[in-house]
Amino acid sequence: MDATKKEIIEKIDVIEKFMDELKTLMPKIFLALIIFLVGYIIARETKNIFKKVMKKKGADITVVSFFSQVLFSAIIIGFVIVALGELGMQSSSFVTIIGAIGVAIGLALQNNLSNFASGIIILMFKPFKSGDFIEIQGGVTGTVYNINAMNTSLDTVDNKRIYVPNSLLTSSYVVNYSQNDERIMVINTKITYESDHNLAMKIIREILQDCEYVKNTKPILCEISDLNIHCVNIISKSSIDTNDYLPAYYQVMKSIKDEFDKHNIKFAHSNNIATVSNS
Known part of the structure; x- marks a missing residue:
């Protein structure tokens, strides 16, 4: 007690x-x-x-x-x-x-510190900024939505948001399609040997000259770039304002198809019929 x-x-x-x-x-x-x-x-x-x-x-x-x-x-x-x-x-x-x-x-948290340091590097040297359309390792493309301390977020063309670690963006390649005011639209059009290549080149050149997005103050190239066993490859190059690139691409590709059908110019069936280089 x-x-x-x-x-x-x-x-x-x-x-x-x-x-x-x-x-x-x-x-x-x-x-x-x-x-x-x-x-x-x-x-x-x-x-x-x-x-x-x-x-x-x-x-x-x-x-x-x-x-x-x-x-x-x-x-x-x-x-x-x-x-x-x-x-x-x-x-x-x-x-x-x-x-x-x-x-x-x-x-x-070594990896997170690496991402943080990479975020500072991105902000200092500005290889891209919010609103730029970029391509990163693996062919992933999107518009930069935001750059945070640890990651950078991209909005894809089909409206998905991707979060990419900053260290990945400083240790591998990044293609910035918005960096320059102008881009060169490179179109490779493959036609058969039986088709009139001179007519095809004339049609493509006229389409590019008439396109409202193509800068006619810059030279337009349209030449044969390759002869192989499958097809004749016609390459064309024209200058486009960066913001007009996609509308120009869609318009030109449709016009080529329409005009080739009218003039009985046949596309080759090997690989891609027409391809665009992201220049």
């Missing part, structure tokens, strides 16, 4: 000491919360001001979004260190702990 009473008294003493310490720490806890709240407000407003200033200067929206988030996180971490200092934790100890945690996380 005495032992039980003694345990109860000890527990009561522990609770009383805890309450006394809590009363002593309450002002510090309250101050730490205020510091954190003020830090959050400052970080948020700084982030918004940074975005507005950079947008007025015409900075790329992807770069602005990325670095504004980094700035926000850095300010928050700074105020967290100050708030913990008010609670009695030494800032040097806190930095040491953060450093140790950082090393451990770095070893565990």
